[in-house]
Amino acid sequence: MEQYRLESDLLGELQVPIGAYYGVQTQRAINNFNISGQKLFSYPEFVKALGYVKKGAAKTNYELGLLDENLYQHIDKACDAVISGKYNYEFPIDMIQGGAGTSVNMNTNEVIANITLELLGHQKGEYQYCSPNDHINLSQSTNDAYPSAIKIALYNMNKILVEKLQQIVEAFRRKGFEFQDVIKMGRTQLQDAVPMTMGQEFEAFAATLEEDIEKLNNNAKLFVELNMGATAIGTGINAPTGYAKRCAENLAQITGIPIVSAPDLVEATPDTGAYVIYSSAMKRMAVKLSKICNDLRLLSSGPRAGLYEINLPPMQPGSSIMPGKVNPVIPEVVNQVCYKVIGNDLTVTFAAEAGQLQLNVMEPVLCHAIMENNHFLCNALDTLREKCVVGITANKEVCLNMVKNSIGIVTALNPYIGYKNSTKIAKEALETGKSVYDLVIEHQLLSQEKLDEILDPKNMLNPHNKILI
Structure with a gap:
């Protein structure tokens, strides 16, 4: 007992x-x-x-x-x-x-x-x-000790999150290099657009997430301003003269964080602006991460009736009724984490707005929401990298055949035969099932030699000077 x-x-x-x-x-x-x-x-x-x-x-x-x-x-x-x-x-x-x-x-x-x-x-x-x-x-109150601890914790937790983010950026970048010679169709509004390489696509995934490293770090810098010495409401009651500045200096020495005392402790005590902007940076990253997961699911759709441009590592059987089915479970779970992060950001917004007068009493749920987001995102980034991204392979022939059979390559002909003629070719190709290439030859709009040069996928991947005809 x-x-x-x-x-x-x-x-x-x-x-x-x-x-x-x-x-x-x-x-x-x-x-x-x-x-x-x-x-x-x-x-x-x-x-x-x-x-x-x-x-x-x-x-x-x-x-x-x-x-x-x-x-x-x-x-x-x-x-x-x-x-x-x-x-x-x-x-x-x-x-x-x-x-x-x-x-x-x-x-x-x-x-x-x-x-x-x-x-x-x-x-x-x-x-x-x-x-x-x-x-x-x-010489303290909950109203200065508690938010100071939250800020120190979030500053250090941000370092862990950024490290995980850097690792997945590097993983996408390595895939970008691996897939630099895989030519495929780009798409806008889920319709064929113009050719690109899969390397460009995966490098874009890396670049968009890399932007958030700076955003997170910059916003985390707001956590270094503490209100220790404010005591109850910022007036410093029951704290000796010089306590606030000296305590900030001591905390900076102890933690290795460049902590400073807030210039206005009455303002700093109820203020939750640092949490709001940091949470918004986490939400920004979550939105982009979720979009990438959507793309991975689309690109791997199939295998017979979808895009089937990439293969995700198979992680588990996908159905209790459909034999042979394997689902993109890792991007799916990361999508769900991102939805949670987005929802928690709204919680932070409401909690920050709900403060009255000299204190915000809703800091516990605000603190929990941001720390939970950090925990979820760290795990999700590791899971996506380790169990999905590093094992992605490209279906190179599938991608190339889509480029060859796409009407979208007609865009490359605009500078040579004009937008109106290109539109006619695209419409006829769609109606008849003939290729853009065959129709341009049939209508004698370009010589075969020039057409081959213009429609060489390598000439459609980057800006280049107009080919003389």
């Missing part, structure tokens, strides 16, 4: 598991918020960031004479233990809670206080020696 210790708060006494490093307020949050099923420990970078914030705060309080050296040294060690990940599972509350993050802040304060108590030779819960509120939360 599990044993408990009694702890008390404003509402009275409550049982806490005797071995738990968290305390009474964390236990209340566990009891109150069974919402998403995703806990703080589901996001290790967030737990680490909470440890960073408390470490920076303790160092600042010590430097300003508010903590004695012995207590500070033990708090500092406790923060390092949290940062190391050793105590991740002591952060069991739901990512989505009421209270504007108070449960998260107190979970952190309680865990660090109890680790410190044990380091000092005391028992968990003997808060007269190290208090979650009076010592770990000294």
Whole structure:
């Protein structure tokens, strides 16, 4: 049978598991918020960031004479233990809670206080020696510690996401090089357009995703401005003079992030603009990634009654009733991740708009939405790269035959026989089933020699000077 210790708060006494490093307020949050099923420990970078914030705060309080050296040294060690990940599972509350993050802040304060108590030779819960509120939360409020931890976590999580994005960009680029000699038809509005190479198509996939690396990194830079020292609403009540600037400097040194103190703490405390613009960059990438997955599914459609220009690696049987069917399950699952990211961006928008006066109480769902997006996208990018992109092969003959039989190549004749004649040829080819090539010869619009040169697919892939006729 599990044993408990009694702890008390404003509402009275409550049982806490005797071995738990968290305390009474964390236990209340566990009891109150069974919402998403995703806990703080589901996001290790967030737990680490909470440890960073408390470490920076303790160092600042010590430097300003508010903590004695012995207590500070033990708090500092406790923060390092949290940062190391050793105590991740002591952060069991739901990512989505009421209270504007108070449960998260107190979970952190309680865990660090109890680790410190044990380091000092005391028992968990003997808060007269190290208090979650009076010592770990000294010179702070949830309203500066919580958003500061979110921003540090998101800054570091962005590095992981960008690394995954760079890897899939490189994978598409390698395919672009591999397919540089595969000539195929380009399409607009799902209709034949003009020839291109599959290499150009896959290089375009790489290029469009590569753009988002800079967008994500630029927007993540907004997370370096923190409101530590703002305390409750930005006025700095209960924080000593010089605390905000010194705490930012200490956090920059501890984390290696170029953290600065916000110039206006009253403005910074309720402001969620950095989350909004960063989330929008994630949505931008998701929209483009989903479009690429749509293209991969279309290009691999078939094998007999579709485009069948590429082969995706077969991952699993595709039907419980249709023998031999294999579906593009990897692009399909990435599509669904992208829809989730797009939906979460709307959640961020509503949560950011919902702040009132000097605080935004909806930060927990906002934080969860962005961190969930990061988690989903990192996994989706790895899955798409490892289980799909690297194994794609081209059906070169299928692609070339489509070019030869396409009416779309008539576009290349515009400069030589005029748009009106080209339209007539295209219409007749469509009605009769004859090739563009045969009809141009039949109507004596060009010599066979010149026609061969003009319709050489290699002359239709890039800008070039007009061929003399």
